[in-house]
Amino acid sequence: MSKKGGGKKDFFSPKAIANRWKAKGLQKLRWYCQMCQKQCRDENGFKCHTMSESHMRQMAVFAESPDAVMDEFSAEFEKSFMTLLSRRYHVRRVHANIVYNEFIQDKEHVHMNSTMWSSLTDFVKYLGKTGKCAIDETEKGWYIQWIDRDPRTLARQQAAAKKKKAELDDEERAAHEKAVADKAKHDALQKKALTKGLAGYGPSGGKAAFAKSKGKKGKGRPPARAKPPPAK
Numbered sequence: 001m002s003k004k005g006g007g008k009k010d011f012f013s014p015k016a017i018a019n020r021w022k023a024k025g026l027q028k029l030r031w032y033c034q035m036c037q038k039q040c041r042d043e044n045g046f047k048c049h050t051m052s053e054s055h056m057r058q059m060a061v062f063a064e065s066p067d068a069v070m071d072e073f074s075a076e077f078e079k080s081f082m083t084l085l086s087r088r089y090h091v092r093r094v095h096a097n098i099v100y101n102e103f104i105q106d107k108e109h110v111h112m113n114s115t116m117w118s119s120l121t122d123f124v125k126y127l128g129k130t131g132k133c134a135i136d137e138t139e140k141g142w143y144i145q146w147i148d149r150d151p152r153t154l155a156r157q158q159a160a161a162k163k164k165k166a167e168l169d170d171e172e173r174a175a176h177e178k179a180v181a182d183k184a185k186h187d188a189l190q191k192k193a194l195t196k197g198l199a200g201y202g203p204s205g206g207k208a209a210f211a212k213s214k215g216k217k218g219k220g221r222p223p224a225r226a227k228p229p230p231a232k
């Protein structure tokens with residue numbers, strides 16, 4: 001927190017706010033009280049506001065728990081920014097500055113100088129580190145891309161993945177069944193060839209054996225067994 005300069009109590013003092021504006025060149029945001037979310041017309045109006053009862057009350061709340069208030073601003077900033085990014089650009093990659101420029105057009109937007117981030121780059125890096133956006137730096141600056149973590153989207157993606165797996169399983173099963181069928185066909189052909197061999201048409205020649213045995217023994221009986229056809 002030392003980067004903010006001074007104690008937390010002084011964070012919303014007019015001088016501290018003016019210094020931050022100056023440092024960031026945010027002249028347009030002058031005379032806006034972040035804590036009360038009140039825009040004042042000029043320096044005098046702002047001074048009057050800081051002395052008002054409502055502002056004092058807010059200051060007291062802030063003094064009680066500065067971290068809680070700071071975090072609230074940061075959380076609100078992040079929430080609004082992400083809402084804009086997701087609604088307007090969805091998962092499209094976009095220059096962070098473009099989103100930011102649209103973001104600050106909302107008069108009620110939480111000003112960055114009241115958040116835990118000291119610059120847009122800081123915030124972009126935070127989005128990347130926390131996995132809320134895909135980020136990448138180019139010569140033109142930082143680009144961001146919203147990551148859709150909506151449970152409905154996740155459910156849709158899971159269903160699609162499941163369907164794809166089922167299709168793959170079907171393909172696998174079909175391939176397996178085809179292999180089994182091919183094997184059966186092959187076995188049947190082999191069996192057929194063997195049977196033919198026994199009947200005397202096989203390449204290893206039941207006929208020759210038959211003739212041989214006929215010549216030798218003269219009993220005219222084919223051999224009981226024939227050699228299977230030679231493996232090709």
Ligand SMILES: [Zn+2]
Pocket residue numbers: 033034035036037038049050054055058
């Ligand atoms: Zn105020």
